[in-house]
Amino acid sequence: MARRVLLICCLAAAGCGGGSSSPTTPSTPSAPANPNTITITASGVSPKQLTVAPGSRVLFVNNDTRAHEMASDPHPDHQDCPPINSVGLLNPTQSRETTNLIDVRTCGFHDHQNPDNTSLKGQITVR
Numbered sequence: 539m540a541r542r543v544l545l546i547c548c549l550a551a552a553g554c555g556g557g558s559s560s561p562t563t564p565s566t567p568s569a570p571a572n573p574n575t576i577t578i579t580a581s582g583v584s585p586k587q588l589t590v591a592p593g594s595r596v597l598f599v600n601n602d603t604r605a606h607e608m609a610s611d612p613h614p615d616h617q618d619c620p621p622i623n624s625v626g627l628l629n630p631t632q633s634r635e636t637t638n639l640i641d642v643r644t645c646g647f648h649d650h651q652n653p654d655n656t657s658l659k660g661q662i663t664v665r
């Protein structure tokens with residue numbers, strides 16, 4: 539008799555625990571979690587060199603007070619690494635990811651509005 543009561547208690551506890559432990563990951567869109575992140579400030583892009591695995595996406599974050607338009611080299615055609623062109627225009631505080639960088643190669647990028655500013659140029663190596 540006592541054993542039966544104990545069994546019922548255990549089942550009830552397990553059921554309750556299972557219900558409450560459903561995976562709920564809090565989503566905070568303003569806090570990017572991408573480890574492959576390039577930040578833009580008034581002093582330029584950082585890091586200027588980034589190596590990622592094939593299929594990765596790189597997040598560009600504009601922490602400057604003016605807009606930047608990130609695009610693949612070469613300027614002005616941008617055909618080397620089309621996934622970078624998905625970043626495009628970033629107003630201050632905006633951020634956007636590339637699409638998947640699938641091709642194993644080195645991708646230069648620049649600010650299309652400041653194509654001669656070397657501090658706004660960098661390279662993403664996919665390997």
Ligand SMILES: [Cu+2]
Pocket residue numbers: 609612613614615616648649650651653
């Ligand atoms: Cu350009």
